[in-house]
Amino acid sequence: MAEKVNQTQNFLKGIIKENPVFVMLLGMCPTLGVTSSAFNGLGMGVATMFVLLMSNIVVSLVKTQIPSKVRIPAFIIIIASFVTIVEMVLEAFIPFLYEQLGIFIPLIVVNCLILGRAEAFASKNNIGSAVIDALGMGLGFVIALTALGAVREILGSGSIFEMKFVAEDANTFILFILPPGAFIALAYLTVLFNKISIKNT
């Protein structure tokens, strides 16, 4: 039966088999843009995961009420509202986090991962599956962004989570914190990830 989704499978697919960054190559704009350090990657990942979870829940709840011709604008309004709410709440109550992530949050609206999951999964499945799908996909996104951010930070700044392990004035590969470094690091990580995951399945 198509309705009966295996929930463990459903959760794990977001992390490995359909990893949004390394396999489906979704949400490339924030992936490449903000991962200049491990912390930035982690923060962006968590913020995206939260919005993905909320939008999946709401989309799955209202899916029968929306005529299919106008579903995309409806999804976008839902997503944009949640992003704005997250931004306002963070700025008001957790200003420390807002200062770190402030400029990334509006970027979440244009992350095609969220719209992609709303369209491909949440609009066709019940709320339980949608929540698990969002958690799996979100976690996959967090892991990918943190890994990419860590690699770029290690090579580009000689530090990890802001902890320096090279001398203060040592020469590092500045290229890796600049935009071209994002493409290079992403490409090699994608190769590595697919090599390992194909071998294991």
Place this chain on the structure above:
Amino acid sequence: MSKKKDTFINMVVSLFVITIVAGFSLGFVNELTVGPIEKGKIERKVIALKMVLPEFDNNPVEQVLLIKSDFAKDSVEVYPAFKEGAFVGAAVIGSTEKGFSGLIKIMVGFKPDGIIQNIQVLEQKETPGLGTKMKDEKFLAQFREKNPSAFNLKVTKDGGEVDALTGATITTRAFGEAVQMAYDEFVKNNSSIIELKN
């Protein structure tokens, strides 16, 4: 429940309902958060003032002086600091649009003779990991206890005395420019700042 049909009226109604609900919930959250956000902004300003100024006992936020400037889009904010009635310094907001990604806003604290006490970065959108290093102690330390009349605020590459951040010369140039602007405004308005004394 079956899927709603794609009739015109269905489409209009469902989009209308969604936008109304979204609008109201955003308005509601905005109402909840607008107070704390404003309070946080003022608090941050007070913390920044305490960082850049010598010890003071007045309320600089209330005595703020707004000066029209040719260099900035908005008027320049000057916060005077007094201790026991004596003028001990002023914090000037310097800004420039020439950062690598636009606006950079800094707060520069001057002692009465124009020597820089300290600098705090208020707003910036520079490249994380490169330009954002202008907030680091190491970079800011080279400005402290310097008087811009004797200390050339250009980067060494342009014949000045500021060590540029690695890979972020444009940011450093903009930073120096913002400090220079704050200093110019401070010198130009020195007398009117002191007159603010209660």
